[in-house]
Amino acid sequence: MEQSDYLSLLNRAILAIDKNTPEARSKIYDRARHALLNQLESIEPPLSNAAIEKEQRQLEGAIAQLESQQKTGPRPAGKGQTPTQPARSVTSREVFCEHCIAETSDKTPGDVSTINGIGRKFYGSAAPCPECASVIRTLWWTVIEVPVVPLGSYRYKTSQEGVSRARFWCRQLPSRHWQQIWKTWAIGLVAAIAAIIAFYIYNNYQHG
Numbered sequence: 001m002e003q004s005d006y007l008s009l010l011n012r013a014i015l016a017i018d019k020n021t022p023e024a025r026s027k028i029y030d031r032a033r034h035a036l037l038n039q040l041e042s043i044e045p046p047l048s049n050a051a052i053e054k055e056q057r058q059l060e061g062a063i064a065q066l067e068s069q070q071k072t073g074p075r076p077a078g079k080g081q082t083p084t085q086p087a088r089s090v091t092s093r094e095v096f097c098e099h100c101i102a103e104t105s106d107k108t109p110g111d112v113s114t115i116n117g118i119g120r121k122f123y124g125s126a127a128p129c130p131e132c133a134s135v136i137r138t139l140w141w142t143v144i145e146v147p148v149v150p151l152g153s154y155r156y157k158t159s160q161e162g163v164s165r166a167r168f169w170c171r172q173l174p175s176r177h178w179q180q181i182w183k184t185w186a187i188g189l190v191a192a193i194a195a196i197i198a199f200y201i202y203n204n205y206q207h208g
């Protein structure tokens with residue numbers, strides 16, 4: 001990500017806090033540093049130290065820029081860019097990189113929730129994007145928490161705390177990610193078979 005991307009992320013996080021104090025801001029910066037390092041270190045194949053340091057420099061640059069803006073106060077309106085953007089919901093087009101946007105559609109998955117184990121749920125995590133850290137997840141129709149029908153595969157990103165009220169963003173891929181689906185199916189099937197065996201053992205034990 002560029003320094004400007006970090007800047008807008010931090011700006012939104014600062015807008016979301018109740019009281020904009022130096023302490024509250026420094027908490028946000030520390031959280032951002034921690035989250036960034038976590039994210040960078042979890043990328044496969046691993047990034048070089050130089051690549052990690054480059055991202056960290058962009059973040060530190062954004063922090064320094066923000067802090068100098070805080071001291072001088074916001075720039076007068078109408079002169080160039082406004083340093084802080086108005087609070088608004090962040091769209092998926094802003095959180096995914098251009099490659100991930102290009103390979104997906106705006107189609108939303110609709111309601112993702114399960115009631116008594118029946119519903120729709122995301123499973124799996126594949127192909128993390130080196131640019132925006134989104135992963136491929138498949139949305140399933142589930143029964144008793146067992147994934148039964150793969151509805152579609154998505155580029156998926158969890159939202160960072162304080163940045164947006166959305167729990168996650170996702171964009172649908174044109175085709176299902178079958179490698180992930182087979183893996184999930186295998187795990188789901190094993191769980192279902194185990195549940196059936198346990199039920200029979202329990203039943204025989206009760207009546208035997």
Ligand SMILES: [Zn+2]
Binds near residue numbers: 096097098100131134
């Ligand atoms: Zn991406």
